[in-house]
Amino acid sequence: MMNVELYDRPGPLERRRIRLWTLVLAIPALAGVIWVVTTLREQGILDSEAWSILTDSEVIVSLLTGLLATLKVAGVTVVLSLVVGLLLALGRMSELRWLSLPTRVWVEALRGLPEILLVFLIYLGVPAVTGLNISTFWALVVGLVLYQSASMSEAFRAGFLALPKGQKEAAVALGVRGFKTLRFILLPQVIRQILPNLVSEMVRVTKASSLGFVIGYTELLLSGEQAIEYLGGQYAVPIFAGVALLYVIVCLLLSWVSRILSERLR
Incomplete structure (x- = not known):
């Protein structure tokens, strides 16, 4: 079996040069990490007492409530x-x-257009023009749907264009036309192709839901900010670290689901 390499293997001189540059870049990076850790320790941010706030029941309930609000926005946005x-x-x-x-x-x-502009347009522009009051939840959802639907339309269009043209012609030849061709023949195949991408979009929407912070929707990020305002600024780093950890866990779970779907649909 022949091995094909698309790059030249580095010679002895090049390998020594790579090790030298690695060492040169690693030293200031390590010094920066030591400086950050030392500074945080001097300010008491790394004390176990500060991080124990993440075990407080009220903080846990607040962050989980914000997480549920985030997932609610993400779920409704993806469906619409x-x-x-x-x-x-x-x-x-x-x-x-x-x-x-x-x-x-x-x-x-x-x-x-940036998503935050669309969110502001719905939250501030629509009431100014129509006089209708829009809740922060629906302002966030509609703003995200406007952007995400444009991206999803391109995914659907790519899926339709990837299908063999003969399938539609065969459906017409069998007497299946119009909506039935779309529903029973074309659309199931398109959804099968783009399903892993849909889960990836769920990851993106979950992170984009943090834009609710700017209009006062109490999602995960704003829940963390409110907890810091109530408890004090000395708990900012631990609480924001907890918020970041929840985002990472959710995104990793969704990515895991996407990978499983890709393997099963392959």
Whole structure:
């Protein structure tokens, strides 16, 4: 069996040079870590008493409540994004130019806007124009759905374009047309292809839900901030570390699910 390498193996001189540069870069990096640890220790941030706050029942309940609020936003956003994204993909692939052209402009415009701007637009702009009061939950969800649906529409469109054209022609030949072709033949295959990507989008939406902090929605990040305001600034590092750990755990679990789905659908 022949081994093919796409790079040149470093020679003795190059290996010595690599080890030298590794040492040169490792020394200041290690010095920086020592300085940070020393500074934190002098300020008492690394004391066990400060970190024991993460075992306090009230803090745990507050952070878990914020985590549930985060997952609620992420779940509703993903479901709505799937529905709207599918409709946008079908509209963009339509043979009717009066439908495909505006849909394309809509998708490209939303993909070029930052999510926080969309959230502010819903939370502040819509009440200013219509006089309707929008809760922080729905302002956050709608803002995220506007952005995520544009991304999901591209995923759906790529899935449809990847299918062999003969399947639709065969369905027409068998007398299956219109909505039935989409529902029973094309869409199941597309969902099967993009399902791992959907889980990855769930990870992104979970992290993007932290934007609720800026409009006062009590998600995980704001729950941590409120706990710090109540307990004192000396607990900021431990509590934010706990918040970060919860985000990492959720994202790792979702990534694990995505990997399992990819293996099973392969």
